[in-house]
Amino acid sequence: MRSIPVSPPASRSVVHEVALAEGLLSVVEAAAARHSATRVHTVWLEIGSLAHVEPEALRFCFAAVTRGSVAEGAALEIARPPGLAWCMPCGERVALAGLGDACPVCGSYQLQVLEGEEMRVKEIGIG
C-alpha cells in the first residue's frame, strides 16, 4: 500500500475518498496502459453536485495515492454537473441543489434524482 500522509484536510470525512482515489487511479492506470502511455499529466473528471464525495478531499487523496504511479503529479480537472430530479407532483424535471432539498417549484420532497450523482473519468491527457 502506498503511504498516505497523515494530515488530511481538517473536519472532512476523508477516508472513503482514499478508496475512491484508488478506484480513480486504477481506471486511469488501465486507460494509460491501453494507450502505452508512460505519463498522465491531466485527468478530467465529472463529479456530480449530488455525488457522495468531497472533491477537495478526493484531490488530496489522489495526490497521495498517485505517488510513484504513471499519474504522479497529474492535474485533476473536476467538472461539477448540477443535480437534476424528477418531481412527481410537478411531473417535471427540476434543479436539485442537494439531497433533502425540496422541489424549487412546488416544495414537495417527492423527488427522484436523475442526474448529479455521477463520478466519472471523462478523459486523460497523456504523453
Add this chain to the structure above:
Amino acid sequence: MCTTCGCGHGDTRIDGAALGHEHDHGKPDLRTDTTTAAGAAVYRHLSVGATQPHRHADGTWHSHAHEHAGAPARVASGPLGAAHAPGMSASRIVQVEQDILAQNNAYAAANRQAFADCGIFALNLVSSPGSGKTTLLVRTIDALRDRMSACVIEGDQQTSLDAERIRATGARAVQVNTGKGCHLDAHMVGHAFASLDPHDCDLLLIENVGNLVCPAAFDLGEAHKVVILSVTEGDDKPLKYPDMFHAADLMVINKVDLLPHVEFDVDRAIANARRVRPDLPALHVSATTGEGIADWTAWIEAGCAAARAAHDADVARLRRRVSELEAKLATDSPRA
C-alpha cells in the same frame, strides 16, 4: 494498495488472514473503453495557448490551433504544455468515460451473480456505530432459526468480537477486518462469501462497518441496503447523513423500547428520511425486547422467497435446456 488488481486496503483481514493475491479472483475487465470504439482515441495537439506562436526545438516558430477526430480544440491545463521536441511523442487526450467505482461495481456484479446462483437473499446493513446492528442480527437469526439458514459477514476495523457473537447462535459467520478502512467493498465481500461455503444458506446478512457516511458509496452486490437508526441517535440523522438514507431501501428504527426515555420523534425521523428517499419503508423494532421483530423477519422471508423462486426458475430453465440439448445429441449423433 494491491498492485495486481488495484484494490485498496492492503491491511484487510478475513478471519485474521491477510487478503492475499496469490490466487486468481477473476479481475474485472477494465480494458474496454465503454464509449470509445477501439482505436478511436481523440488525438489533439496541446500547447500552452493554442494560438500563441511558439518555438520548436529545431528553432522554427509557428502558431497553430488544430485538432483531430473532430473534437473541439482544448488547451490542456496539465504541466506538459507544448510537446513538440524531437524524440518526444505529442501529448494527447484520450477518452475514458468510466465510473470511478468501475472496479468495485464489477466485483459487486460478480457477487450479485454468486448470490443468485445460490438463491441467497443478501442484505447490506448500514448504520452508525452502536445502533444495535449485531444485537439485531443475533435476534433475527434466532427468530428465523426453524425456517431458514442464515450466514453473516461481519465488517469492523478491528477485532472478531461480532463474528464470535454471531457464531454463538450457531450461524456461520466470517469477520472482515478493514484495518484503517471505513467501509466494506465488493472485493472483500466476494472473498468473505467464498470462505463461508454458503450453498445451503437462504440469507446472507452483511454487517457493514459502523459508519453513516462511507458505506453508502459502495455496492457490495446486495439485494438491498438496510439502514438502521436507533432512537438514541436523534431523528435528524437522515438530513445530516442524506447519502446513506438515499441509498437505502428500508429503514429499521431500533431500540424503540427506549422511546419513553429519549427525545426522538419517530414520525419526524421517517419524514426526514423520506425527504432524501421518497416512500422509504420503515419498521419499528427493539432487538432487545423483540418488539416489531416479526415484521422485520416477515420482510426478510418475503425477500428470501423471491430470491429462491428466481433461483428455482433459473434452474428449471437450465434443466429444460439440458434436456433439449440431450435430445438433440441423441438424434444427431452418428450411429456406430
